[in-house]
Amino acid sequence: MSAPQRGYLMPVGGAEDKTTRRIILNHFVQLSGGEQARLVVIPSASAFADDLGQSYCRIFTELGAAAVDCLNIQNRRQANAPELLPLFQKATGVFMTGGDQVKLVTLLGGTLIAEMLSCRYLEGMNIAGTSAGASAMSRHMIAFGRSGGTPSQRMVQLAPGLALTDRFIVDQHFRQRDRLGRLMTAVAFNPAMIGVGIDEDTAFVIAPDDTYQVIGSGSVTVVDGREMEYTNIHSVPRHNPISVVGMKVHMLTNGDRLHQLNYRVG
Amino acid sequence: MSAPQRGYLMPVGGAEDKTTRRIILNHFVQLSGGEQARLVVIPSASAFADDLGQSYCRIFTELGAAAVDCLNIQNRRQANAPELLPLFQKATGVFMTGGDQVKLVTLLGGTLIAEMLSCRYLEGMNIAGTSAGASAMSRHMIAFGRSGGTPSQRMVQLAPGLALTDRFIVDQHFRQRDRLGRLMTAVAFNPAMIGVGIDEDTAFVIAPDDTYQVIGSGSVTVVDGREMEYTNIHSVPRHNPISVVGMKVHMLTNGDRLHQLNYRVG
Numbered sequence: 001m002s003a004p005q006r007g008y009l010m011p012v013g014g015a016e017d018k019t020t021r022r023i024i025l026n027h028f029v030q031l032s033g034g035e036q037a038r039l040v041v042i043p044s045a046s047a048f049a050d051d052l053g054q055s056y057c058r059i060f061t062e063l064g065a066a067a068v069d070c071l072n073i074q075n076r077r078q079a080n081a082p083e084l085l086p087l088f089q090k091a092t093g094v095f096m097t098g099g100d101q102v103k104l105v106t107l108l109g110g111t112l113i114a115e116m117l118s119c120r121y122l123e124g125m126n127i128a129g130t131s132a133g134a135s136a137m138s139r140h141m142i143a144f145g146r147s148g149g150t151p152s153q154r155m156v157q158l159a160p161g162l163a164l165t166d167r168f169i170v171d172q173h174f175r176q177r178d179r180l181g182r183l184m185t186a187v188a189f190n191p192a193m194i195g196v197g198i199d200e201d202t203a204f205v206i207a208p209d210d211t212y213q214v215i216g217s218g219s220v221t222v223v224d225g226r227e228m229e230y231t232n233i234h235s236v237p238r239h240n241p242i243s244v245v246g247m248k249v250h251m252l253t254n255g256d257r258l259h260q261l262n263y264r265v266g
Numbered sequence: 267m268s269a270p271q272r273g274y275l276m277p278v279g280g281a282e283d284k285t286t287r288r289i290i291l292n293h294f295v296q297l298s299g300g301e302q303a304r305l306v307v308i309p310s311a312s313a314f315a316d317d318l319g320q321s322y323c324r325i326f327t328e329l330g331a332a333a334v335d336c337l338n339i340q341n342r343r344q345a346n347a348p349e350l351l352p353l354f355q356k357a358t359g360v361f362m363t364g365g366d367q368v369k370l371v372t373l374l375g376g377t378l379i380a381e382m383l384s385c386r387y388l389e390g391m392n393i394a395g396t397s398a399g400a401s402a403m404s405r406h407m408i409a410f411g412r413s414g415g416t417p418s419q420r421m422v423q424l425a426p427g428l429a430l431t432d433r434f435i436v437d438q439h440f441r442q443r444d445r446l447g448r449l450m451t452a453v454a455f456n457p458a459m460i461g462v463g464i465d466e467d468t469a470f471v472i473a474p475d476d477t478y479q480v481i482g483s484g485s486v487t488v489v490d491g492r493e494m495e496y497t498n499i500h501s502v503p504r505h506n507p508i509s510v511v512g513m514k515v516h517m518l519t520n521g522d523r524l525h526q527l528n529y530r531v532g
């Protein structure tokens with residue numbers, strides 16, 4: 001018997017099409033079993049969690065999922081309730097909505113749900129997240145930051161995320177909010193990292209075999225620090241621009257695949 | 267044949283005694299083999315790396331180590347030189363000096379040396395670091411921050427560190443620089459984390475069997491977020507103080523041991 005294969009991880013850049021072709025949301029339903037899909041929506045990041053959760057549940061039902069549950073966790077006690085275990089044991093996919101990734105991680109970090117997400121993902125359950133839900137997937141999560149194209153020393157604040165991926169630092173609403181500077185800053189701190197900046201209505205699909213594919217109407221900007229030669233981020237005065245030499249950047253669009261990033265994920 | 271046991275990890279809070287009893291530095295030499303110890307000093311974090319490196323080399327030689335090499339890496343090309351492999355293959359301990367942890371990690375992150383540190387640590391090599399060298403051990407590293415006892419939203423900046431420990435966020439010069447606020451803030455972001463605030467001339471010794479011991483003249487403050495019930499860190503305006511409910515705090519001094527933190531390390 002072979003070891004179980006982990007699931008798909010699908011960060012989405014926010015504002016994905018919910019009304020017309022719904023390519024991204026449909027892709028998630030299909031990956032998770034189509035008519036056999038059993039989905040859990042976690043809207044906890046949002047300030048309007050109930051409404052948002054119901055609205056995703058309706059969409060996933062329209063797209064043909066067999067079962068969709070909305071799990072609106074709003075305190076840490078709920079996130080530790082053992083009654084939740086069967087729900088996750090049966091789920092084929094979990095979708096985390098937008099909102100505030102810091103709110104999401106302070107609610108879920110170190111709880112039973114965070115544990116279930118990691119374990120079940122390794123056993124084959126898929127996890128998608130949009131906007132805040134995408135950011136929270138990173139082990140090194142962008143908590144907040146400033147806009148702008150030029151990296152500068154204190155423009156990005158990192159925090160420990162849900163750690164579904166180790167090496168990718170996910171950013172979202174990427175071109176819409178002009179976030180190249182903060183993503184490059186995040187990667188410059190430790191060039192072992194790879195930044196993934198996802199535009200709105202765009203997803204970066206991380207497959208179990210460590211191949212990566214872009215789907216949707218925007219781009220994904222990959223900032224790869226592995227061959228970085230130099231940065232002065234440690235020595236510039238606090239909010240000043242920093243120098244970065246040798247960072248590799250890829251711009252990917254719908255259908256593009258990356259097979260050879262050669263990095264462990266998960 | 268049993269799997270190799272990992273080494274000791276020994277973060278030190280900075281300003282350890284270098285001239286009189288040298289308890290901490292001597293402890294490191296003894297853990298690393300005493301008269302058989304083969305040590306590598308990495309002074310790269312420092313702005314005066316050559317002098318500082320030589321000074322530690324002299325001390326470790328006086329304390330009886332069989333061999334001590336100073337490896338003053340000052341650019342990423344040096345950190346990727348394959349000629350360094352034999353040095354690490356023979357070393358029984360590596361010591362990282364103080365200076366600036368961001369400088370250290372931008373030099374070493376993703377290089378051959380970072381890889382060797384992780385691999386050889388898992389195979390039994392010990393790693394000590396003081397001040398910046400201690401901070402850099404964390405996977406979620408405190409890059410910089412503000413002093414003060416009250417946690418507030420943007421008082422701490424985290425960055426991806428060398429990841430020798432997953433769950434401990436190490437802080438140093440802890441009481442001397444009044445850093446409880448920033449450590450609690452770091453843990454509040456994701457309560458799965460445990461903060462370890464180490465005073466000057468004090469070490470937190472992480473043994474291969476996941477027991478922990480304090481040595482030295484100061485204290486270690488452990489901030490354990492696992493049972494945290496609530497925080498409003500996501501919703502307060504940027505530099506305002508935050509609420510944190512249910513954080514557990516331990517204050518430990520010389521000789522204290524913790525056996526039951528129940529956390530995976532490494």
